[in-house]
Amino acid sequence: MLLVIFSAHRSVEWKRFAISGAAQGTTYSIIYYAEDSTVTKSLIDSELMSLDSSLSLYKPYSRINQFNNSIKGITLDKHLLQVVKKSIDTYKATNGLFDITVQPLVHAWGFGVTKSRYVPDAVAIKNILPCVSTKLLQLKGNRLSKSKPCVKIDLNGIAQGYSVDILAALLEKYGVKNYIVELGGEIRVKGRKQPSGEKMKIGIESPNEDAFENHLLQKIIELDKGAITTSGSYRKYYESKGQKITHLINPKTGYPQKNELISVTVYAKDAITADAYDNALMLMGLKQALAFVERRKDLAAYFVYKNANGSIADTASSAFLKLMNP
Amino acid sequence: MKRRNFIRQSGLLTAGFLLHQQMLQAYGSADAAKTISIGIIGCGDRGNGLGSVLNSMPEQFQLKAVCDVLAFRLDQAKKLDKKNNLRYEKDYRKILDDKTIDAVIIATPLHNHYEIAAAAINAGKHVYLEKTMTYDAEQSLALVKLTQQYPKQILQVGHQYRYTPLYFKVKEMIDKGYLGKVTQIDCRWDRNWNWRRPVPQGYTDKQVNWRMYKEYSGGLPAELLSHQVDFINWAFNTHPDEILGTGGIDYYKDGRETFDNVQAILRYNKEGMIGNFGATCGNEKDGYLFKLKGTKGTIQLLMNDGVFFPEKQTKKELETVDGVTGATKIEWNKEGGIPILKEKSKDGSWYALKEFYKSVTENSKPVSNVITGATTAFCVHLMNQSIYKHSIETWKPEYNLDK
Structure with a gap:
């Protein structure tokens, strides 16, 4: 009898471990609750390195650059294969709004590996568009082929989400069950803070157009599973002749998309899904994006947008409302 | 702590960048x-x-x-x-x-x-x-x-400095109460050399090294510390009420008249603040130092760079969330501070001359005008009076000018 009581009280010695660093042109932060520091920073960093050598446009030797520089295509490694598969699925699901072959356009608009503020002319865009379409990609087994040599891919709209999932999988592999992984503002959560048992609190950054308003933190949601990512037009942009040129380029038109949306925050079961859809939702505009999310059982989204009168407003899909008010 | 910590009030921190852009535009x-x-x-x-x-x-x-x-x-x-x-x-x-x-x-x-x-x-x-x-x-x-x-x-x-985005931003932060109640200000402008220029043949020391002579120069307080004194006057819309200074020719006994080592304590009654302003020619470790210490946090300024360090309790309040999703996040530096501006400012003179152009072409009053300039000159005057006479100087009613 006594023994049973003892064993019931023999609680786990919870410790909180925090790892952070720089990767993929941004920063990452991992917090996990466990008895021991089974996952170390060097383990995380070497995983991130391997992701980079597969998915990063910034590494000349990366597998993605090998594909882009190839005439006909290459054999993919496991990371690139996963991400390309998901990209093709998302391309279909978004009716072509999410399209990884957007790379030549991203480059032309100055948001690629080499940054510029030079606005391309209509002829340049017209010449690029025939190279842009996921239909020009063929995936057979683990070989990715292209119909034209000028077809190049850019995974920046999805690779961070995927990387977050890979880091989460790494934690799981080492038996960690309570964690939050964040890379460049893309987040994946599982379990709860220990020993308190509280859910993880996630802040959704609000784009603050008025520099002196304090309410940067628009909303806080509490999660014990899933992933959340945000896409916004409010930071990555430059101005040219009084026009805001945002990094969100519509692959169908070849031009940066202008609509009322300022940011979209997407919740999904994994970060690759959330990340894949956030940019496409930005391009859809509020009405269409909201309808799109409502149709999808696996997505929830929160939108910040500009009203016709210029004021900032927010709204959310019904599933996201439930997350905010459980 | 790391930048996963989120600042509820951090509008101001990312805002700095916007401000800069807006000013440039x-x-x-x-x-x-x-x-x-x-x-x-x-x-x-x-x-x-x-x-x-x-x-x-x-x-x-x-x-x-x-x-x-x-x-x-x-x-x-x-x-x-x-x-x-x-x-x-x-x-x-x-x-x-x-x-x-x-x-x-x-x-x-x-x-x-x-x-x-x-x-x-x-x-x-x-x-x-x-x-x-x-x-x-x-x-x-x-x-x-x-x-x-x-x-x-x-x-x-x-x-x-009144015109640089950084110092402008710091004034904002003070106005909005991000520092809480500021009680202490530490300013230094130190160097480890004699502060002399070489005298070309045919010229006198007085012509070239006029800063060494009382009849020409207000010494370290006028030439260096006046910037920081002026910033405090501006940022808090105030002036000191009581000034206690000291100093001496403590290292460079080379015939100079102005002191190579000075310290002044400026008491601001209305704000309940003490400002410590010092300069020496005998040590350069601190160089330019400017710290504003409030109950909620400290701002540490360099000429073109500034960092906000929240106090323990403030930091705790900032750590209410475990993660933040967004296109950009607050970035904490290694010492646990938050850079005030994301990009370094241009040289202050560039902003000041832009303002001068604007004031002249639009006939508008510059931020650093004859009234504010006089107020700071009064401070320097009193600092030197106190330093040279070893007296405690008090603000005079005639120094209160209509703005």
């Missing part, structure tokens, strides 16, 4: 209908430095003439003569008499500030007057009185 959009033709009186390091900033702003300014009583200084100013069309004068009156010159920069030794500025105002010129505005309080009061008779002419004082 605001300046950039200024209609370049008119360039101001300008002359520089006093071509030492500061005058020449401002000259090269002017040369970088051809849409706003056209440098027409330079003036210095020392021939070798005029010689050094030749590097400003990009188009080979500069006038060189030894007598500043010749520049003031030139009707084609709209404005002058005065960057002479301190004891000349009043005389030349007054003459320039009387001659119908707009004036950019280097700090400290005048040698003593009496001259400041006289200059205030004089400029009131010429409301269409601009007099801007060269406390250029």
Whole structure:
């Protein structure tokens, strides 16, 4: 009898471990609750390195650059294969709004590996568009082929989400069950803070157009599973002749998309899904994006947008409302 | 702690970047209908430095003439003569008499500030007057009185930090209460050398190293600490009520008269603050140091760089979330601080001269004007009185000027 009581009280010695660093042109932060520091920073960093050598446009030797520089295509490694598969699925699901072959356009608009503020002319865009379409990609087994040599891919709209999932999988592999992984503002959560048992609190950054308003933190949601990512037009942009040129380029038109949306925050079961859809939702505009999310059982989204009168407003899909008010 | 910590009030921190952009845009959009033709009186390091900033702003300014009583200084100013069309004068009156010159920069030794500025105002010129505005309080009061008779002419004082996005942002942060109640301010401007310039053959030490002589210079308080004193006056919209200073010629016993080591305590009654302002020529570890210490956090400033360090309790309040999703996040540096601006500012003089252009073309009052310049000159005057006389000086009613 006594023994049973003892064993019931023999609680786990919870410790909180925090790892952070720089990767993929941004920063990452991992917090996990466990008895021991089974996952170390060097383990995380070497995983991130391997992701980079597969998915990063910034590494000349990366597998993605090998594909882009190839005439006909290459054999993919496991990371690139996963991400390309998901990209093709998302391309279909978004009716072509999410399209990884957007790379030549991203480059032309100055948001690629080499940054510029030079606005391309209509002829340049017209010449690029025939190279842009996921239909020009063929995936057979683990070989990715292209119909034209000028077809190049850019995974920046999805690779961070995927990387977050890979880091989460790494934690799981080492038996960690309570964690939050964040890379460049893309987040994946599982379990709860220990020993308190509280859910993880996630802040959704609000784009603050008025520099002196304090309410940067628009909303806080509490999660014990899933992933959340945000896409916004409010930071990555430059101005040219009084026009805001945002990094969100519509692959169908070849031009940066202008609509009322300022940011979209997407919740999904994994970060690759959330990340894949956030940019496409930005391009859809509020009405269409909201309808799109409502149709999808696996997505929830929160939108910040500009009203016709210029004021900032927010709204959310019904599933996201439930997350905010459980 | 890491940047996963989220700041509820951090609007201001990312806002800094926006502010900078907005300021640049605001300046950039200024209609370049008119360039101001300008002359520089006093071509030492500061005058020449401002000259090269002017040369970088051809849409706003056209440098027409330079003036210095020392021939070798005029010689050094030749590097400003990009188009080979500069006038060189030894007598500043010749520049003031030139009707084609709209404005002058005065960057002479301190004891000349009043005389030349007054003459320039009387001659119908707009004036950019280097700090400290005048040698003593009496001259400041006289200059205030004089400029009131010429409301269409601009007099801007060269406390250029008022115009930098960084210092502007810091003022915002103070106004919005992000620091909580500020009780202490620490300022230093130290160096480990004799603060002398080499004297070319044929010139006297007094001509070149005028900063070493009481009759020409207000010493370290006027030449260096006045910037920080001015910033506090501006940021808190205040002035000190009581000043206690000390100092000496403690290391460079080389015939100088002004002190190579000074410290002044400025008591601000209304704000309940103490400002510690010190400078030495005998140690350079701190160099330029500027810390504002409040109940919620500390701001630590360099000339073009600033960091906010929240106090423990503030930090705790900021750590209410475990993660933040967003396109960008707050970035904490290794020491647990948050950079105030994401990009480094340009040199303060650039912003100050942009403002000067705007004030002249729009006939608007510059932020650093004759009144604020006088207020800071009073502070420096009292600091030197206290330092030299080993007295406690108090603010005088006549120093309270209508703004």
